[in-house]
Amino acid sequence: MKLxxxxxxxxxxxxxxxxxxxxxxxxxxxxxxxxxxxxxxxAIFGLVNAIVKPLVKTIGCGIYVLTLGLFGLIVNAxxxxxxxxxxxxxxxxxxxxxxxxGFWGAIVVWVVSFVLNLALDLAGREDD
Numbered sequence: 270m271k272l273x274x275x276x277x278x279x280x281x282x283x284x285x286x287x288x289x290x291x292x293x294x295x296x297x298x299x300x301x302x303x304x305x306x307x308x309x310x311x312a313i314f315g316l317v318n319a320i321v322k323p324l325v326k327t328i329g330c331g332i333y334v335l336t337l338g339l340f341g342l343i344v345n346a347x348x349x350x351x352x353x354x355x356x357x358x359x360x361x362x363x364x365x366x367x368x369x370x371g372f373w374g375a376i377v378v379w380v381v382s383f384v385l386n387l388a389l390d391l392a393g394r395e396d397d
Contacts, residue, residue, distance in 0.1 A: 274389065279311035280304075282381035283363075289377050292370025293353075296362035306356075310363045314352050314378075322348060345379070346372035 284307055286293050297303045325344055326333065332340045346368055353365030365371050 276308060276311045276315060278382055278385045278389070279314050279378070280307040281385060282378040283307050283310055283314065285381045286374040286377040290370055290373045292364075292366035293374045294364045294366075296364060302362070306361050306363055309359070309361055310352065310356050313355050313359075317348055317352050317355070321351065342372065342375075345375035349375040349378070 284295075284303075287295050295303050295306055297306050322344070325348075329340065329344070349371035350365055350368065353363060353371065356363035365374060
């Protein structure tokens with residue numbers, strides 16, 4: 270169940286990034302197609318963050334320390350671009366146009382995901 274909620278939260282965060290950041294678009298024309306695309310892209314996003322990101326962090330740990338973690342912003346932007354590239358390879362209607370779109374998109378996805386996860390965590394505590 271946690272995996273499904275994570276994918277849904279990421280899909281909503283990706284949708285938010287398409288509205289906030291110029292250069293990030295879902296090119297599907299119908300809402301069911303957009304939702305499907307966002308769910309698949311959210312799953313790809315999760316896989317990239319689970320597989321590629323730890324490898325990059327391990328290899329570049331010296332740069333992370335040297336830049337006091339600011340290099341992570343660049344890594345996140347590049348990983349967002351990678352997700353856009355994978356989406357394109359799979360024929361999904363999700364586009365990321367360049368580094369800066371990926372940079373701001375990664376920040377928007379992080380912020381929206383953080384807020385939604387916080388709200389879901391608080392709602393879960395009220396149920397107890």
